[in-house]
Amino acid sequence: ExxxxxxxxxxxxxxxxxxxxxxxxxQSISSFLAWYQxxxxxxxxxxIYGASTRATGVPARFSGSxxxxxxxxxxxxxxxxxxxxxxxxxxxxxxPAYTFGQGTILEIK
Amino acid sequence: xxxxxxxxxxxxxxxxxxSLTCTVSGGSISGSNYYWGWIRQPPGRxxxxxxxxxxxxxxxxxxxxxxxxxxxxxxxxxQFSLKLTSVSAADTAVYYCARHKxxxxxxxxxxxxxxxxxxx
Numbered sequence: 001e002x003x004x005x006x007x008x009x010x011x012x013x014x015x016x017x018x019x020x021x022x023x024x025x026x027q028s029i030s031s032f033l034a035w036y037q038x039x040x041x042x043x044x045x046x047x048i049y050g051a052s053t054r055a056t057g058v059p060a061r062f063s064g065s066x067x068x069x070x071x072x073x074x075x076x077x078x079x080x081x082x083x084x085x086x087x088x089x090x091x092x093x094x095x096p097a098y099t100f101g102q103g104t105i106l107e108i109k
Numbered sequence: 110x111x112x113x114x115x116x117x118x119x120x121x122x123x124x125x126x127x128s129l130t131c132t133v134s135g136g137s138i139s140g141s142n143y144y145w146g147w148i149r150q151p152p153g154r155x156x157x158x159x160x161x162x163x164x165x166x167x168x169x170x171x172x173x174x175x176x177x178x179x180x181x182x183x184x185x186x187x188q189f190s191l192k193l194t195s196v197s198a199a200d201t202a203v204y205y206c207a208r209h210k211x212x213x214x215x216x217x218x219x220x221x222x223x224x225x226x227x228x229x
Contacts, residue, residue: 001172032212034214034215036156036215042222043205043207043218043219043220043221043222044156044205044215044219045217046214046215046216046217049213049214055217087155087156089156089214089215091209091212091213091214092212094212095169096161096169096211096212097158097169097171097172098158098215099158100155100156100157100158101155102154102155103155103156
């Protein structure tokens with residue numbers, strides 16, 4: 001099983017500042033990585049897939065990068081609606097065994 | 110517009126079977142080579158993929174849950190279902206349904222989520 005590790009567990013950032021979230025895979029997953037945003041009481045929302053492709057309707061301030069084992073989600077200028085929990089997910093394995101990271105809480109500083 | 114609507118009981122007794130259904134509207138469950146999956150989230154914790162099924166009945170499961178999970182599809186009703194047997198308190202979670210293609214990410218929209226509590 002591929003283990004996904006996110007860091008930090010909690011990130012405190014001021015509105016308007018940049019946030020950088022990290023995700024590391026226990027073995028290479030090429031670019032088969034997605035990022036999701038989850039707000040309280042809501043289902044996750046897809047932000048990024050293929051490590052760097054924004055999903056439909058996702059603002060340009062969200063960007064993803066990385067390949068292999070190390071990945072980053074960057075939010076360039078934080079808006080109030082961006083404070084939430086972010087999860088990475090790998091989908092590289094066959095047969096499918098999708099695994100998620102434990103999440104990063106992005107909170108207002 | 111595609112919607113996934115979940116239904117099923119919110120309370121299950123220990124050792125019994127958890128059963129949930131996800132009904133797809135605004136599109137066909139048989140179309141475009143999608144798989145239909147279940148994901149759960151224990152209170153205050155992260156996401157765990159449970160398993161997925163195609164419209165033709167091909168299934169994939171999380172190895173850690175495989176022995177207790179059944180996922181089925183009913184194309185005539187445009188719905189798919191989850192059964193998890195021998196539940197314990199550790200299975201208390203919000204359960205979500207979602208779609209994806211094989212080897213790809215989960216796609217929006219997800220189901221609304223169902224909190225299932227295992228308690229006597």
